[in-house]
Amino acid sequence: SYELTQPPSVSVSPGQTASITCSGDKLATKYACWYQQKPGQSPVLVIYQDSRRPSGIPERFSGSNSGNTATLTISGTQAMDEADYYCQAWDSTTPLVFGAGTRVTVL
Amino acid sequence: QVQLVESGGGVVQPGRSLRLSCVASRFTFTNYGMHWVRQAPGKGLEWVAVISFDGSKEYYVDSVRGRFTISRDNSKNTLYLQMNSLRVEDTAVYYCAKDGSVAAITYLDYWGQGTVVTVSS
Numbered sequence: 630s631y632e633l634t635q636p637p638s639v640s641v642s643p644g645q646t647a648s649i650t651c652s653g654d655k656l657a658t659k660y661a662c663w664y665q666q667k668p669g670q671s672p673v674l675v676i677y678q679d680s681r682r683p684s685g686i687p688e689r690f691s692g693s694n695s696g697n698t699a700t701l702t703i704s705g706t707q708a709m710d711e712a713d714y715y716c717q718a719w720d721s722t723t724p725l726v727f728g729a730g731t732r733v734t735v736l
Numbered sequence: 737q738v739q740l741v742e743s744g745g746g747v748v749q750p751g752r753s754l755r756l757s758c759v760a761s762r763f764t765f766t767n768y769g770m771h772w773v774r775q776a777p778g779k780g781l782e783w784v785a786v787i788s789f790d791g792s793k794e795y796y797v798d799s800v801r802g803r804f805t806i807s808r809d810n811s812k813n814t815l816y817l818q819m820n821s822l823r824v825e826d827t828a829v830y831y832c833a834k835d836g837s838v839a840a841i842t843y844l845d846y847w848g849q850g851t852v853v854t855v856s857s
Contacts, residue, residue, distance in 0.1 A: 630798070660842065660843070662843040664781070664844070666781075671831060671847040671848065671849055671850060672781065672831075672844075672847055673847070674836070674843060674844060674845050674846075677836060677842075677843045677845070678842075678843070683845060713780075715780065715781050717781075717783075717843065717844075719841060719842055719843065724783070724786055724795040724841055725771065725783040725786065725841065725844075726783065727773075727780060727781045727782065727783060728780075729780045730780040730781070
């Protein structure tokens with residue numbers, strides 16, 4: 630089965646840039662998306678189709694997907710961005726798979 | 737704003753059954769695939785199952801295939817998850833989620849608040 634690998638944690642200072650990676654075999658041949666989940670809340674979609682932002686998601690969230698790695702970038706990170714982030718991919722052979730999640734801590 | 741409201745969770749003994757429901761509103765339910773995703777206590781997200789917009793196709797994660805059945809009633813805008821032969825490891829918050837693309841399986845653009853299933857003797 631297809632697997633996605635994320636770092637367990639990322640730390641960032643307020644106002645700096647956080648980059649969260651998601652690795653999978655030939656991931657660039659699939660579409661990747663990202664979810665934000667804060668404690669006690671349901672996940673929220675922040676990036677879909679590699680780099681598109683849903684309505685209402687701040688511009689500081691951006692995404693890319695190349696080779697074996699998709700990346701979620703948070704520019705000018707704010708305290709409110711502290712959360713768990715999950716990548717997810719799909720294609721015709723893999724209905725849906727999540728990465729294990731990355732905890733972003735804003736120090 | 738899209739609304740998804742799950743119900744049916746509870747405490748159940750191993751080997752027993754439970755049926756979850758998810759009532760959808762404020763979007764055209766018949767156009768979209770629907771998913772169940774679960775999250776065990778302190779763990780990450782795990783996709784469980786998806787059903788196509790018209791109910792003609794179903795897909796499951798290996799760990800629940802043969803025990804869980806996803807279904808939908810488009811006349812009631814309701815999604816279901818029938819869970820049989822429950823195991824302790826099925827304990828989780830179960831989320832209902834809407835697929836983001838018309839008539840496809842892609843990403844999850846709206847999620848419900850979740851319903852808690854606890855399997856314990």
